[in-house]
Structure formats: C-alpha cells, structure tokens
Amino acid sequence: MGSSEPGDLSRYLDGELSKADLPEHLRQEAEAFERIIGSLDRGPAKLPRSVRGAVMERVRAIPAPWWRRAWTWFATPRPLRLSPLHGTLALAALIAVLLVALPKPQAGPQTSTGVRVATRFIYLEPNATRVSVTGEFANWDPAGIPMRRGADGNWVAEIDLPPGLHHYVFVVDGTRWAPDPNASSQVDDGFGLKNSVLLVTGSRSS
Amino acid sequence: MTDSLPDAEVVRLVLAGDRESFAILVERYQHAFAAYAINMTGTPDDAADVIQESLVRAFRFLNRCQDPANFKAWLFRIVSNQCKTYVTRGARRRTLPLEAGAEVTAPDDPAHEASVADLQRRVRRALLDLPTDQREALLLKYVEGLSLPEMAEVLNVSVPALKMRLLRGRENLRDKLEGLLAWDPQNPVI
Incomplete structure (x- = not known):
C-alpha cells in the first residue's frame, strides 16, 4: 500500500x-x-488531583516479603518473661527438635513446607560471561540464582520448586532480561518484555 | 532533606524496607507524564487512575528496575503499558467525549470558533479515534519529544516498525483533521 x-x-x-x-x-x-x-x-501539565495519598495507602497495604517480616520479628527487641519451669521445658523441647531434625538433612524432596521438585533450567548463550535465573521463586532479584556454564554454551541451574506455575526469566551478564525460548508459554511482564511460564508437576521438571 | 536525594538512592532506601520513602518518587513524578496519560486515555480523571496504578505497580516490582538512576524512564515504560492496557480494557469508556459537542470537523467560522483550546480539543478527539499503537507513537514523538531510538527502547519495537506507525498515524490524523490543516491559529481570519 x-x-x-x-x-x-x-x-x-x-x-x-x-x-x-x-x-x-x-x-x-x-x-x-x-x-x-x-x-x-x-495540554494540562498536571493531573486533576494528587495521587500521592492513594498510592501510599496502597503501598502501605502491600505485605512486605516474608523474609523481611521474619527478620523484623527476630530483630525487634522485646521483653521475655519466662518462669524457670517454662524455660526448662522450652530448652528441652528445643533439644528434642534438634535431635530429631539434625540427623535427616538428606531426607529427599519432602520438606516441612511440602513437596519440592528438582527443576533444571537450561539456557543457551555461548557469549555470556554470567547468566542467572530469576522469578517469583527468587523474589525477582536481578542477581537471581547463578547458573553454571556447560561445555556446549548451555547455562544450567537446578532449583527445588514447589509444584505449580512459575514465572521466570534469565538475566544475561547482569543486565539483559531474556525469556526462555524453549518455554511452553510466555506472558507479558507489564514492562514491555516477556516472562516465561513453567508448570512444575510432581515429578522432575526441566 | 530526603526530597533532594537522587532517584537511585531513594530506590535503594525503598528496597531496603523504607517504603515511606517511595512517597518522594510519587511526589517527584506523579505529574511528569500527565499530558501523555491524558492524551492516551482521553480524560484527566482516567489519566490520574492510570498514573496511580502505574506508581503502585512500580513499587511492587521496584526490584526489577535494573537502572535505578534511570527510574523515570522505567516508570514511563510502566505508564505507557498501563495506558495501553487501559485503552484496551476500557474501550467502552472512549464513547464518552472529551467534552460534549467536540466534533472533529473544520470550524465554519474560524475567527469565532477556532481558539487554541478548540484546536486542542479537536486534535485530542481525533487522536482518540486512531489505533492505540499509532496514537502512542505520535504522542511519544511529537508531544513527549522522544527520538526514534528512545521510542524503540520504551516500546520494545524496531525503528523501522516505528517509522511505519508514525507514517500511518500522521496520515490518519491528517484525514481526520483535513479541514484544520490549512488553518493558522496565529492568523485565524480568512
């Protein structure tokens, strides 16, 4: 035309x-x-209203990541009142837990939080100097989970994941976010790029 | 004063758990993309909703901002995506005119009818009738003043594809505003 x-x-x-x-x-x-x-x-250079109040109200309502909440709980000083009897019982319970838990570090994929499946991520990028994989399971941390380089230009990482849908991307040389070309599906990430989608079932995934 | 902190430092504070510092970024950028959002959505109130949603989204995914010193450009990508989402999902709301009676026709008597505000209203109305990708490209290029490479980065589209969008957008806009192209607001008397 x-x-x-x-x-x-x-x-x-x-x-x-x-x-x-x-x-x-x-x-x-x-x-x-x-x-x-x-x-x-x-045209008008300003919005008809300030959105600061509404935005901050919603920001405050978003739960902090579990690890931050846990850290805050642990790091916050608090008075502890304990009778000698309760203290002795607590100490005994702690020792019992340690005795039960410590001998079983190789207990397999079953953990206290449920089934986790060893999942292998593979990404072909022979020219990269480092590649990591990140996603919801890594709190979208750009540092992600480092992958190790194979002889054939493939980068590999194995991660234990709970069954279900997982969104992820590869981070090449710390700057470039790349979806997995071999993923079964991709979704918009809302920032103009794509996230890859992985379904983890009860058996080993890759 | 924390308000004078560079964006990268504010982002670092927020990521470290000081979520109240995010208000600095909200205050700094809530109006920065107002004109763009208004032109994309069609109404100032809808633009405010889009900007609000974009800022909340920016907070939720702040750890995906790869270059915190360039937070503004990253936020703009989110605003741009949210505008498109809004236009796609809220197409029915576009039936509400920017202002009642704002038809895209050449004024019968430019000396009386054609004010700059009137011209602006007609151009906005015509823009809202364009396909979203063409409207977005025209606004980024001619209102926001982005270069083609900058647009390509924001929209994740190749430069040749952008040129085609701009060309089609200009042609469509000319078709809709044919009567206004010959009109000079500095010298409106025929």
Missing part, C-alpha cells in the same frame, strides 16, 4: 532531515502538521 506523504516530509517528521533541507511547499506542510500536533503541548 502506498503512502501519500512525500518521502522528504516523512524523513523530516521522523527527525532525520532538517527543515532547511525541505522545499518550500513541504516546509509549509510540515509546519501545518507541527502546528496541529503541537497544540497538544499546551
């Missing part, structure tokens, strides 16, 4: 040509268009 806009005018309006390089009749057309679109510059 052809265009009715002369090529030089397009180049000027794309910012690739100066107005001085336009012939007179195209200059007038350019100025007419700029006058029309330029009228929007005089």
